[in-house]
Amino acid sequence: xxxxxxxxxxxxxxxxxxxxxxxxxxxxxxxxxxxxxxxxxxxxxxxxxxxxxxxxxxxxxxxxxxxxxxxxxxxxxxxxxxxxxxxxxxxxxxxxxxxxxxxxxxxxxxxxxxxxxxxxxxxxxxxxxxxxxxxxxxxxxxxxxxxxxxxxxxxxxxxxxxxxxxxxxxxxxxxxxxxxxxxxxxxxxxxxxxxxxxxxxxxxxxxxxxxxxxxxxxxxxxxxxxxxxxxxxxxxxxxxxxxxxxxxxxxxxxxxxxxxxxxxxxxxxxxxxxxxxxxxxxxxxxxxxxxxxxxxxxxxxxxxxxxxxxxxxxxxxxxxxxxxxxxxxxxxxxxxxxxxx
Amino acid sequence: xxxxxxxxxxxxxxxxxxxxxxxxxxxxxxxxxxxxxxxxxxxxxxxxxxxxxxxxxxxxxxxxxxxxxxxxxxxxxxxxxxxxxxxxxxxxxxxxxxxxxxxxxxxxxxxxxxxxxxxxxxxxxxxxxxxxxxxxxxxxxxxxxxxxxxxxxxxxxxxxxxxxxxxxxxxxxxxxxxxxxxxxxxxxxxxxxxxxxxxxxxxxxxxxxxxxxxxxxxxxxxxxxxxxxxxxxxxxxxxxxxxxxxxxxxxxxxxxxxxxxxxxxxxxxxxxxxxxxxxxxxxxxxxxxxxxxxxxxxxxxxxxxxxxxxxxxxxxxxxxxxxxxxxxxxxxxxxxxxxxx
DNA sequence: TTTAAATTTGTAAACGTTTACATTTCTATG
DNA sequence: CATAGAAATGTAAACGTTTACAAATTTAAA
Numbered sequence: 001x002x003x004x005x006x007x008x009x010x011x012x013x014x015x016x017x018x019x020x021x022x023x024x025x026x027x028x029x030x031x032x033x034x035x036x037x038x039x040x041x042x043x044x045x046x047x048x049x050x051x052x053x054x055x056x057x058x059x060x061x062x063x064x065x066x067x068x069x070x071x072x073x074x075x076x077x078x079x080x081x082x083x084x085x086x087x088x089x090x091x092x093x094x095x096x097x098x099x100x101x102x103x104x105x106x107x108x109x110x111x112x113x114x115x116x117x118x119x120x121x122x123x124x125x126x127x128x129x130x131x132x133x134x135x136x137x138x139x140x141x142x143x144x145x146x147x148x149x150x151x152x153x154x155x156x157x158x159x160x161x162x163x164x165x166x167x168x169x170x171x172x173x174x175x176x177x178x179x180x181x182x183x184x185x186x187x188x189x190x191x192x193x194x195x196x197x198x199x200x201x202x203x204x205x206x207x208x209x210x211x212x213x214x215x216x217x218x219x220x221x222x223x224x225x226x227x228x229x230x231x232x233x234x235x236x237x238x239x240x241x242x243x244x245x246x247x248x249x250x251x252x253x254x255x256x257x258x259x260x261x262x263x264x265x266x267x268x269x270x271x272x273x274x275x276x277x278x279x280x281x282x283x284x285x286x287x288x289x290x291x292x293x294x295x296x297x298x299x300x301x302x303x304x305x306x307x308x309x310x311x312x313x314x315x316x317x318x319x320x321x322x323x324x325x326x327x328x329x330x331x332x333x334x335x336x337x338x339x340x341x
Numbered sequence: 342x343x344x345x346x347x348x349x350x351x352x353x354x355x356x357x358x359x360x361x362x363x364x365x366x367x368x369x370x371x372x373x374x375x376x377x378x379x380x381x382x383x384x385x386x387x388x389x390x391x392x393x394x395x396x397x398x399x400x401x402x403x404x405x406x407x408x409x410x411x412x413x414x415x416x417x418x419x420x421x422x423x424x425x426x427x428x429x430x431x432x433x434x435x436x437x438x439x440x441x442x443x444x445x446x447x448x449x450x451x452x453x454x455x456x457x458x459x460x461x462x463x464x465x466x467x468x469x470x471x472x473x474x475x476x477x478x479x480x481x482x483x484x485x486x487x488x489x490x491x492x493x494x495x496x497x498x499x500x501x502x503x504x505x506x507x508x509x510x511x512x513x514x515x516x517x518x519x520x521x522x523x524x525x526x527x528x529x530x531x532x533x534x535x536x537x538x539x540x541x542x543x544x545x546x547x548x549x550x551x552x553x554x555x556x557x558x559x560x561x562x563x564x565x566x567x568x569x570x571x572x573x574x575x576x577x578x579x580x581x582x583x584x585x586x587x588x589x590x591x592x593x594x595x596x597x598x599x600x601x602x603x604x605x606x607x608x609x610x611x612x613x614x615x616x617x618x619x620x621x622x623x624x625x626x627x628x629x630x631x632x633x634x635x636x637x638x639x640x641x642x643x644x645x646x647x648x649x650x651x652x653x654x655x656x657x658x659x660x661x662x663x664x665x666x667x668x669x670x671x672x673x674x675x676x677x678x679x680x681x682x
Numbered sequence: 683t684t685t686a687a688a689t690t691t692g693t694a695a696a697c698g699t700t701t702a703c704a705t706t707t708c709t710a711t712g
Numbered sequence: 713c714a715t716a717g718a719a720a721t722g723t724a725a726a727c728g729t730t731t732a733c734a735a736a737t738t739t740a741a742a
Binding site: 001044046047048049050051053054057059061068069070071072073074075076078079082091092093094096098109112113114115226230255256258259262281282285286287 | 342385387388389390391392394395398400402409410411412413414415416417419420423432433434435437439450453454455456567571596597599600603622623626627628
């Protein structure tokens with residue numbers, strides 16, 4: 001493999017000149033540049049990223065941490081991250097947590113040991129203690145995408161919608177439709193996750209605001225996934241009575257729930273309305289198409305990456321919390337109660 | 342940031358000893374080890390991966406190239422890759438092509454410039470010319486997951502199912518159900534992709550084997566995605582007559598097609614049977630649940646990564662093509678023709 | 683106790699860049 | 713043409729590891 005040295009020899013210049021030609025061509029004169037360029041072509045030289053990064057002390061990579069690849073909702077977020085990353089020559093390293101929680105110190109270690117320059121967390125930290133012991137109090141560049149309140153406590157920048165207010169809106173929409181008997185599929189996440197709690201709070205507050213009591217039998221905790229939604233729906237079906245509408249912690253749960261509901265012979269939305277949260281690709285083509293809250297995933301990705309870049313550059317980011325507006329998208333999975341009678 | 346030197350000083354040993362303690366602890370005596378360990382803890386030392394990888398000339402990363410994150414089908418594949426990667430201390434760099442084709446030379450460059458040690462291609466190479474000009478004939482470690490025939494031509498190892506035979510099976514299943522009027526949603530991929538062609542071949546051969554003519558109006562090319570499936574279905578609906586069954590190049594197309602079919606008032610499977618290909622998560626809970634061909638995605642990921650590791654290690658891999666068995670999973674989107682009358 | 687062998691540790695070079703600083707070469711002005 | 717200043721290029725150090733090889737120490741046998 002030819003190195004900068006080979007190029008320098010062939011072009012009869014010093015390695016410094018070659019390096020300069022590569023990194024700021026305007027700093028070498030035309031005739032020299034020509035010789036160097038020729039030498040590069042002849043030798044087939046490509047700069048050794050390993051060496052460069054080592055020298056510069058930067059990996060030029062950021063790590064995106066998510067529960068699992070292949071969850072449609074994360075697609076657009078990562079695409080947003082990538083859009084920004086590409087524009088500044090950064091690569092994306094994907095880390096899957098497999099829904100396990102990750103220790104804060106693990107991330108610190110990742111950054112200290114130069115596996116990555118910074119981290120975008122689309123997953124949650126476990127028992128969120130910042131008291132890092134083994135890492136000498138280093139605070140790695142981390143941006144929380146999606147997560148909210150934990151960010152406040154932890155002083156990590158955060159880019160997300162207002163989950164509580166969004167859940168509030170969703171619930172209110174259901175109430176506005178005339179529903180009083182509303183179930184809630186509470187997403188079960190790792191301890192420390194505020195997102196699911198915020199959505200639950202939004203739900204409860206919206207109910208309370210209208211003096212509608214919450215039937216706790218209809219508040220079911222299950223993994224925030226298709227399978228979780230299915231489990232929860234099956235459990236719901238065993239109750240003596242059933243709600244006229246169900247609000248789900250996310251679209252995956254909603255889709256899973258709808259499947260089980262329909263399987264049990266119920267019609268959606270005539271017998272039960274189902275409301276999702278996130279608006280991922282498959283929610284548009286579900287049967288019926290899912291009414292849900294839309295998170296502008298691409299923007300979340302973009303903004304998160306920008307924030308992270310600032311952090312990496314050592315800039316002091318101003319407002320620690322960046323709230324993105326959400327939107328209720330009305331499709332066909334919700335209707336007035338009693339329509340099925 | 343403390344380096345190996347700081348540790349060495351504190352432990353009163355040479356940096357070589359520290360390095361040895363880290364990489365092969367059995368090579369340093371217990372009392373020394375203890376001192377070093379203590380020094381490591383006190384200084385909070387973490388090995389600088391950048392420096393190590395530079396010195397070793399390895400990135401310890403492989404790149405997984407796929408069209409887009411968030412496509413459910415890729416989830417399990419990447420998980421398979423990761424399983425193996427984790428076990429040997431490799432990281433996964435994800436590169437999205439955004440459905441664009443990537444030049445062969447781009448990969449070569451990626452490897453030469455040490456951005457990655459090897460590549461698992463779950464996407465396709467564009468105008469597949471191996472005649473790399475700028476890269477001096479270097480052949481990077483690449484494994485093709487999913488793709489088949491191109492592998493033969495290109496001499497890259499490949500791990501995949503037999504797409505043609507699987508499509509043959511699917512078509513035969515439809516025929517066995519009594520269908521004669523079968524449409525085919527031909528996935529549109531980048532030039533050079535053999536996978537879609539293989540599936541089309543399988544379809545045509547199965548039809549020919551039973552002397553059933555293929556109605557070319559019902560063979561529709563569209564992007565191999567949900568949106569593509571929707572487009573194709575809409576086009577199909579404009580035909581004078583319509584098939585009693587539709588075989589789709591993949592599940593995404595099938596789901597998209599089902600959506601449009603149902604939207605047009607057709608019942609699946611009573612009026613039209615729909616057959617998918619891949620068996621991804623959402624196919625199980627679609628309405629109706631999708632009958633499809635299952636690719637053992639996790640295995641494909643695992644085997645691909647193993648192969649790649651061999652390649653990286655410079656081993657000469659034996660058989661270049663590794664065929665994984667597929668399986669037809671029968672659900673409710675296909676039935677006998679005429680059921681709807 | 684001596685000595686050879688085995689084990690542990692140290693020394694120093696190398697990996698391929700980038701860059702501060704020194705030196706050379708060019709440009710333009712008097 | 714001489715010269716100052718600017719621009720281009722060269723020199724050499726540094727980044728933090730790993731590792732061949734040399735040196736020192738321990739162990740075991742005589």
